[in-house]
Amino acid sequence: MNLTLGFSPRQNQLIATFACPHFVNVFLGRVSSFFRESGIPVPASEEPGIVATIQSQRALRELIGSGLAESHTRQIAASMREATQVPRLAGVDVLTMPVAVAGEFVTSGIDADLVEDRTSMAPVDVGAVIEQGRDTAVFFVPSDAATTAARELLERALKKTLDADQVLAVLSENGLGALFPRMSDSDRGRLWEHGKIPRFGDWEERVSEGSASWDGLLTEAAIGSFARDQRQLDDRIRSQLG
16 A cells, blocks of 8 residues: 655654554655745755655654554655756655656666665754744655554544544644644635645745644645546547547
């Protein structure tokens, strides 16, 4: 099982602990695009999507090492866009990339024997991230609350069936309610209209007040993009059959 459309360490901590999938993801290109399009300064030595992926990998290994996640769960660095990202993501469990990117790496002249595991490094100044505000630390800082919430969900699931409202209540009790922002049809339409990357100005107030989060909005936007693409494919097939 692959639980896709992840963008932050805390999303993957929650998923790995509660759902025990075979794969979790960080769509690193979209994380970096969000920062670039929003004009948010990044206090890190590496692009935001790579930092988020490495931090998620480190958090996952800590969960597995402590017995809170299954050993079969693997981290995917999803949708890589450049050959130079290959050595910068060395050590991540799984890399997914277009064939062209793989080909560029093969012909890049980079000595594969000199590529080192980077997942043990700390590629971001956590203090600087928190200090700058704008609620973007979710991409760089693993969350103890996510692990706590997942364990509570597991305990409740053993006692009774959990429905969506109960899951959201547990997340809210642990300060994670913004991961699944409540949206009107108008809100969702506005988010989906702008494609895969939320428009910063449209959502800054809600994120600041704690009723939405950047990682949750990226996931919601990705769902909308997939739904739109699926409709277009369905319409094309219908036109061919008609």
